Structures are given as C-alpha cells and as structure tokens.
Amino acid sequence: MSARAILARLRHGQPLEQADLRWxxxxxxxxxxxxxxxxxxxxxxxxxxxxxxGRVALTLAMRDSGQVLDWDLDGPVLDKHSTxxxxxxxxxxxxxxxxxxxAFVPMISGRGLGHTGGTLDKLEAVPxxxxxxxxxxxxxxxxxVGCAIVGASGDIAPADRxxxxxxxxxxxxxxxxLITASILSKKLAAGLDGLVLDVKVGSxxxxxxxxxxxALAGALSGTANAAGCRTTALISDMSQPLVPALGNALEVAExxxxxxxxxxxxxxxxxxxxxxxxxxxxxxxxDVQAGADAIQRAVSEGAAAERFGRMLAAxxxxxxxxxxxxxxxxxxxxxxQVKAPRAGHVAAIDGEALGLAVVALGGGRRVESDRIDxxxxxxxxxxxxTRVAAGETLAVVHASRSDQADAALAAxxxxxxxxxxxxxxxxxxxxxxx
Numbered sequence: 316m317s318a319r320a321i322l323a324r325l326r327h328g329q330p331l332e333q334a335d336l337r338w339x340x341x342x343x344x345x346x347x348x349x350x351x352x353x354x355x356x357x358x359x360x361x362x363x364x365x366x367x368x369g370r371v372a373l374t375l376a377m378r379d380s381g382q383v384l385d386w387d388l389d390g391p392v393l394d395k396h397s398t399x400x401x402x403x404x405x406x407x408x409x410x411x412x413x414x415x416x417x418a419f420v421p422m423i424s425g426r427g428l429g430h431t432g433g434t435l436d437k438l439e440a441v442p443x444x445x446x447x448x449x450x451x452x453x454x455x456x457x458x459x460v461g462c463a464i465v466g467a468s469g470d471i472a473p474a475d476r477x478x479x480x481x482x483x484x485x486x487x488x489x490x491x492x493l494i495t496a497s498i499l500s501k502k503l504a505a506g507l508d509g510l511v512l513d514v515k516v517g518s519x520x521x522x523x524x525x526x527x528x529x530a531l532a533g534a535l536s537g538t539a540n541a542a543g544c545r546t547t548a549l550i551s552d553m554s555q556p557l558v559p560a561l562g563n564a565l566e567v568a569e570x571x572x573x574x575x576x577x578x579x580x581x582x583x584x585x586x587x588x589x590x591x592x593x594x595x596x597x598x599x600x601x602d603v604q605a606g607a608d609a610i611q612r613a614v615s616e617g618a619a620a621e622r623f624g625r626m627l628a629a630x631x632x633x634x635x636x637x638x639x640x641x642x643x644x645x646x647x648x649x650x651x652q653v654k655a656p657r658a659g660h661v662a663a664i665d666g667e668a669l670g671l672a673v674v675a676l677g678g679g680r681r682v683e684s685d686r687i688d689x690x691x692x693x694x695x696x697x698x699x700x701t702r703v704a705a706g707e708t709l710a711v712v713h714a715s716r717s718d719q720a721d722a723a724l725a726a727x728x729x730x731x732x733x734x735x736x737x738x739x740x741x742x743x744x745x746x747x748x749x
Contacts, residue, residue, distance in 0.1 A: 318342065318352045325359035333372040340376035343474040353481040361490040370492050370534065371541045377500035378542075380474035382450070384506035386419065388458060391508040391597035393418045395589055396498060398512070398531065399431035401519040401666045402556025402696070404566040406434045406464060408573055408614065409586040411622035414461025415613035416590070416606075417599050421457045421505050422464045423471065427679045427687075430670030431521070432563065435466050436679075437570075440563035440689035442643055444632040456629045461622055463629070472500040495534045503544055509596045510539055510546040511589045516745065517554035519666020525550070525745070532748040540749075547592050548748040551585055552741040555664045555699045558582050562678045562692015562713065564644040571640040574620035581743050587611050588744050645690040647713035649720045655703045659733030664699060668730035672723045676714050688715055693727065700740045703733070 321335050339356060342348040348356070365373060386392050395409055410420045424446075427433030435446045446465045448456070456463035469476075475497050482488050502510055512535050515521070516528035532548035539546035558569040558580065572578035591600065591607030600606030613619045624637035633643050673679055677688035696710045697703065710727050714720035 318348055322352065322355050322359065325356065325363060328363050330366065331369055333376075336369065336373045337376040337379070340373070340380045340474040343477045344380035350481060353478060354485040357478060357482050357485055357487040357490070357493060360492050361487040364490075365492045367537065367541070370495055370538050373492065374496040374499045374503070374538050375542055377472050377474040377478070377496050378503045380500075381472050381504065382468075382470040383504050384421070384450070386506050388419050390417050390419050391599065392506060393420055393509045393593045393597055394422055394502060394505060394507050395511045395513060395593070396502055398514050399521055400515040400517075400553040400557060401431060401670045402558045402561050402566065402569075403432070403515070403553070404434075404437055404558060404570050405513065405582060405586050405589065407437065407567070407570040407623065408582060408619065409590055409610070410462040410464055411574075411626060412586060412610045412613040412619040413590055413593060414622045415618035416594055416609045418461070418593065418597065419457050420462040421453060422462065423467045423501055423505050424464055425466070430519075430667045430674065430679070432561065432566065432670070432673075432679065434464060436687055436689070437563045437566050438464055438627075438630070440567050440644060441627055441632045441636060444627055444630045446630060448630070456626065460625045460629055462626055464626065465630075467501055471504045475500045491530060491534050494531065495538050498535065499539050499542065503539070503542055507544050509593050510544050511592045512536060512539075512546065512548035513585070513589055514548050514550045514748075515553035516550055517552055517666065517741075518664060519556060519670065520553035529746070529748070532746075536748050545596050547596065549588060549592070549744055550746040550748065551744050553666060554741055556666060556669065556696050557585065559696045559698070560692060560694045561669055561673045561696070562676075562694075563687065563689040564646075565692040565694050565713065568641070568644055571637070574614060574623055574637070576615060576617070583611070583614060584743055586614075647690040647715060649712075649714040649717055651712040651714070651720045651724050652708045653710045653712060653724050653727045655705055655707045655709050655733065656728065657733060658703065658705045659735055660737045661697050661699050661701045661703065661709075661731060662734035662736070662738045663732040664696075665730040668726060669693060669696070672726040672730070675726070676712075676719050676723050691715055691719075693723075697731065700737055702737070
C-alpha cells in the first residue's frame with residue numbers, strides 16, 4: 316500500500332477501502348505522508364466525497380490514530396458538541412449540570428478561531444485556570460467532580476491535528492466528510508457512552524441555511540451512531556447571540572448569572588434540551604422532558620454551580636469563584652454604548668459581524684497564534700424583536716483602546732437592522748436528528 320496508489324484511486328473517483336483510510340490516518344499521525352500528499356488527500360475527499368461507510372471508516376481511523384480513553388465509573392460518560400456560534404457558552408452550564416445529575420463529562424473542547432468563541436478561552440478568562448492537563452489529571456477531575464472541560468492532548472486523534480492544519484491552507488475546511496471525521500474522531504476518542512450535537516444555523520453560525528445544517532446534522536449523527544456511540548443532533552437557531560454578550564470574561568459573567576439563579580433565558584432552555592436528550596438516552600431520566608427538568612433543577616437548586624466551582628478550582632482557579640465571581644473576572648478600560656440611530660424593531664442581527672467585531676477588539680483569533688484579551692467584547696446585546704427608541708442602547712462595547720472601541724461601535728451599529736415592523740423570531744430549537 317502506498318500514498319501514490321491511494322491518491323490515484325481517489326483522483327479517479329474510486330471508493331477507498333477501510334484499510335486505505337486506516338493507512339492514511341496512521342501515516343498522517345506518524346509523519347509517513349508529506350504535506351503535499353496530505354493536501355492532495357484532503358482535496359480529493361473534498362472534490363469526490365466519501366460514501367457513508369467511508370466516512371465512518373475515516374472517522375474511526377482518525378480516532379484510532381492516537382489514544383482512545385476508556386472509563387470504569389459508576390455512571391455513564393456523556394458529552395456535547397456545538398458546531399459553533401456567537402454568545403454560545405452552553406458547555407459551561409451543561410457540563411456541571413449533567414455532573415450534578417449523575418453523569419460523567421470529560422469534555423474535550425477547543426479554542427476560538429474566526430468569528431466564533433472557544434470554550435477553553437472562556438474558561439481561561441478566570442484567573443489561574445489552565446485547561447491543558449495530562450490524562451491522569453483529566454481522569455482525576457472527571458471522577459472527583461463529575462466534569463472536566465479541557466483541551467485535547469497530543470495523544471488524542473493526532474491524524475486530525477495534522478490533517479486540519481493542511482485543510483486550513485488548502486481551502487478544504489468546508490468538506491462535509493472531513494468536518495465529520497475531524498469533530499467525531501476527537502469526541503469518540505474520549506470513550507463516550509452518549510453524545511448530543513448542537514448544530515447551529517443562522518447568521519452567527521458556520522451553516523447559514525437549514526439545508527446545510529440538516530446535511531451536517533445527519534452526517535454527524537449517522538456517523539457517530541454507526542461508530543457505536545449513541546448520538547442525537549439538535550438543530551438550533553443562531554440568528555442572534557445565545558446570551559446577550561460576546562467575549563470571554565463577559566460570557567463567563569452571563570454563565571454565572573444563570574448558575575446563580577439571577578438569569579435564565581435561551582442558554583438555560585438549550586442546555587436543558589440538550590441535557591434532557593443525554594440523560595434520557597443514558598437511562599438517568601425516564602424521558603427527554605424528565606431529563607430537561609432534571610437539568611433545570613440542577614441549575615435552580617445550585618448543584619450545577621457547586622460542580623462548576625469545584626471544576627474551576629481543580630483546574631487552578633479561585634476556590635471562591637462561584638461565591639464572588641465578579642471580583643475575579645477581568646474588566647476592560649474603555650466602555651462605550653452603541654445607540655440606536657432611530658426608533659424601530661430589531662429585525663435582524665448579523666452574528667458573524669458581531670463576532671468579527673470582537674475579534675478586532677482582541678477578543679478572538681484570526682490565526683491560531685494570536686493572543687486573546689479576555690476582558691474585551693460586547694454586552695447587553697439587544698434581542699430580535701425588541702422595540703427600541705432612538706438613542707436607546709443596542710449593545711455595550713468593552714475595549715482596551717478608544718480607537719478600537721470606535722471601530723467596534725460602528726461595526727455593531729451596522730450589524731443590527733431596525734425596521735418599522737416587528738419580525739418573526741425563530742424558535743430556539745428547530746429540529747431533532749437521530
């Protein structure tokens with residue numbers, strides 16, 4: 316077997332065998348494939364695609380290119396993955412709530428790149444928190460606390476890490492087959508009993524229309540189930556930020572308001588829906604509604620907040636963060652209000668434009684090596700359908716410099732459309748895909 320032979324079959328549209336894909340994954344992880352050959356492989360998959368069996372085989376081969384965790388715990392091992400949006404900090408609510416309901420959640424998460432934020436960056440806005448831990452520490456936190464939100468180690472799906480870097484520079488990031496294998500190879504390597512997928516659609520998501528979202532949800536859930544992990548996908552609306560804030564410390568503040576019972580809103584509704592699916596599938600709840608109710612109780616009764624605080628402390632954060640969170644989060648030095656230019660209803664919000672405005676403030680990355688300012692971002696972002704008067708606040712900009720604040724103010728004002736008529740606001744959860 317050789318790279319040339321596999322690439323030739325791929326170029327001519329011939330199906331690849333399971334052994335071919337396993338050889339490619341091992342060669343990617345072990346350095347047996349050059350960058351040129353890896354790029355040719357990615358382009359071939361992007362142009363010709365894989366059938367369902369090939370997609371499953373590639374996913375499993377990439378999963379098995381590194382370490383696959385197994386667990387001996389007195390409860391199911393569950394996880395959630397989101398395809399990315401703005402103001403989306405569900406993981407910080409859902410993971411500790413699931414732990415409070417008897418599940419174990421070793422959540423291997425990522426960093427922000429482009430207009431969407433990263434879960435690890437949000438956690439590391441808390442002073443002292445370090446999400447890069449060794450396997451032994453991951454196991455210890457997961458067993459002791461019930462949840463651990465951490466970054467992937469170098470031993471988890473190394474074939475994906477190599478292929479993803481090549482895809483980024485060969486314009487093959489948007490291949491449905493490669494997206495599916497990339498996401499699931501890392502998630503399945505965590506040794507899960509159940510997985511729920513939050514596939515976003517709308518202006519703040521990577522998938523802008525329902526057709527693309529359905530295709531991704533079907534590919535992800537079908538592949539994960541075929542690989543032996545019980546998986547359901549929910550398609551959720553991302554035509555506006557999930558919480559009224561974008562930026563790492565500002566989103567953590569919103570999470571704490573929810574966990575402390577000071578706010579509810581769409582983030583709690585979506586967390587309950589996703590958690591209900593997981594708890595019912597794992598036998599920890601009688602049905603999805605009972606599971607959703609259990610998540611709501613874990614939050615309202617403070618059990619989720621207690622788990623969250625213990626997890627932060629185990630990752631190096633302050634032991635009293637939950638009790639006095641506002642004292643610890645960093646704050647920006649320049650604060651500006653974005654004013655409505657006229658009266659009207661909030662008819663549309665360009666979520667991607669808001670996310671890019673936060674990136675320009677220093678709150679996100681254009682390339683992986685960019686450093687993040689955890690304090691900057693947007694808060695008090697208006698909701699779709701809200702009636703505002705001229706001069707009323709549409710959002711608040713948090714910046715480190717006045718010139719950056721001015722640029723963000725203009726960008727945010729351009730991203731929010733006002734109209735005389737009230738718009739039809741989409742439901743938060745649009746479809747379920749098993």
